[in-house]
Amino acid sequence: MTDQRIQILKDILLDLHRGASPESVQERFNQTFAGVSAIEISLMEHELMNSDSGVTFEDVMALCDVHANLFKQAVQNVEVADADQAGHPVRVFKDENLALRAALIRIRRLLESYEQATEDTVQTELTKGLERQLALLGQFDNHYRRKEELFFPLMEKYGHDAPPKVMWGVDDQIRDLFAIVQKDCQQLEQQGIAALQESFEAFAVEFESMIFKEESILLMILLESFTQDDWLQIAGESDTFGYAIIRPSDIWQPERKDFTPATSITEVAEQEPASAGEVIHHRIDTPEGELTISFKPKQASQQESQVFGNGYLSVEQANLILNHLPMEITFVNKDDIFQYYNDAVPSEEMIFKRTPSQIGRHVELCHPPKLLPKVRAIFTALREGRKDKFEMWFKSESRGQFVHVTYKAVRDANGEFQGVLEYVQDIAPYRAIETDVYRGIDE
Structure with a gap:
């Protein structure tokens, strides 16, 4: 039934995009739907923009108000x-x-x-x-x-x-x-x-x-x-990202319930294992009876040194170094997925603010639609090897910064494109340097 409703909604909006009057479309909608869920609206717009109808997101955006008015009295409320x-x-x-x-x-x-x-x-x-x-x-x-x-x-x-x-x-x-x-x-x-x-x-x-x-x-x-x-x-x-006019008066802390039945775990070998490879045994008391399990802990890899460039670093050391670089680093992989950013400064202080929820997002979805042509042009040129990097800069009067941005193609030893590294830094302090020499060790 949902698929049928979505198809009807899609047909109604196609008529609208083809020039039907809002009044005639509204009448047909009212005759067909006593109510429509917001989920159905979302699915309908997805189907409309990804079909062979020729309707683009720009077309939907142009008639956004007409769409909203169409659903104005019919959208079902959701109570949480x-x-x-x-x-x-x-x-x-x-x-x-x-x-x-x-x-x-x-x-x-x-x-x-x-x-x-x-x-x-x-x-x-x-x-x-x-x-x-x-x-x-x-x-x-x-x-x-x-x-x-x-x-x-x-x-x-x-x-x-x-x-x-x-x-x-x-x-x-x-x-x-x-x-x-x-x-x-x-x-x-x-x-x-x-x-x-x-x-x-x-x-x-x-x-x-x-x-x-x-x-x-x-x-x-x-x-x-x-x-x-x-x-x-x-x-x-x-x-x-801050708030508009008001700030939350309280921290939301919902009541959480644990629906996992409690189990009693008794460790047979109470002493610490003599080595990382020693087998540990646990006895678990459950309502159905007693179960003993054995496992061998994996060795921690964070402290193991690995080859990095011309030397050796542990994963922990590499992470610390990246987080101590005086710039914001973002990596988008070869599939155009936002994969990593460093923690050089807290999110609130970032020039280009990043949050964990953005990881895994397609790079095009991380930018306003009006910037997509520029984003695509940059990534295409870097991917195809026509450019190795792009640079841009701008002055931020509100923050007193002079922001320098670099988009650099990342290629492996064989020259194969692996992604794009973006690094951002405030170069205002460097532009303010007036002397030719400063050692900084006498103070």
């Missing part, structure tokens, strides 16, 4: 007890949306007051208020980044790859609209209030629409798919 607890990622996400909506309301009031004000001093104070409220509203970027960097990787692991791709594209469009609002606010005295009112409303319409999509579709998919362990992982990594 933990989701309303303080500190739960869903509760935090919804609380942020409430705070962001409140910021929208305050900005609209300030714009109305500015339009009606006649005194310069009053307008000056209102301008300061607008700047403060826009700075608060701008924290929505943290909200979006947690969604993109923590929610989306887990969604993809459960097979829901279409909604993240479409939603990330719309997120970036909203970011672009907000940049226009910020620019118009900076030029308020020269341009007048009309330009800012127009750009703000253009942003607000799309922003409020995204809040609906997040809470009525995205969160429903997550609540149907994610386990408690998934939510705990997200909660543990959320500080890396």
Whole structure:
């Protein structure tokens, strides 16, 4: 039955993409569905974008609002007890949306007051208020980044790859609209209030629409798919990307129940083994009787030296060295899978923030859709040997950094492509050096 419903949804949306009016599509949808689950919407979009229909994710993104309106009154709600607890990622996400909506309301009031004000001093104070409220509203970027960097990787692991791709594209469009609002606010005295009112409303319409999509579709998919362990992982990594206006008031600590029957284990040989190769025996008392097992522990390999380049290192030493390099290192393997990053600094301090949940993700899914052509061009050139490395740099005014990025092809002894190494570092301290010599041993 689910497959049939998905096919019907797919046919309805294909009609929409082929030019059918939203009204006629809505009527057919209402006649066919009393309710639709968010999971079915996700599967339908996946089928639509991966079929031979010719519909691309850009097409779906262009009609994202029409899709959302189609399902507006029909999406089935999903109730998960933990989701309303303080500190739960869903509760935090919804609380942020409430705070962001409140910021929208305050900005609209300030714009109305500015339009009606006649005194310069009053307008000056209102301008300061607008700047403060826009700075608060701008924290929505943290909200979006947690969604993109923590929610989306887990969604993809459960097979829901279409909604993240479409939603990330719309997120970036909203970011672009907000940049226009910020620019118009900076030029308020020269341009007048009309330009800012127009750009703000253009942003607000799309922003409020995204809040609906997040809470009525995205969160429903997550609540149907994610386990408690998934939510705990997200909660543990959320500080890396920050929050919008509000912060969790509590740490979410759900009650955990152990459903494994308790067993009593009595070790026959209580003394420590004389060597790593000695066999250890355990006697296990179970409800059915007594069981004795024997095993031979493996030798720890962390301390064993292995050949590394022109010398020898243990795995532990190699890991420590990588984590002490003064740069952020990321490795994407030859299959384009994000496989490794080092722990040179805590996640919160990274230039390009990484979290464990991103490991195993396809490199294209780690970037906003608008950057995919550039990502593909870089990886193709490195893979085919047309380039050995790409370099880029930019100045980050907000963090006082001058960021240098290198993408380097990794090849084995036979010249075969094995992946791409990215290393990122803040070179502002080096650019600030003014002397020709410094030994650093006299201080």
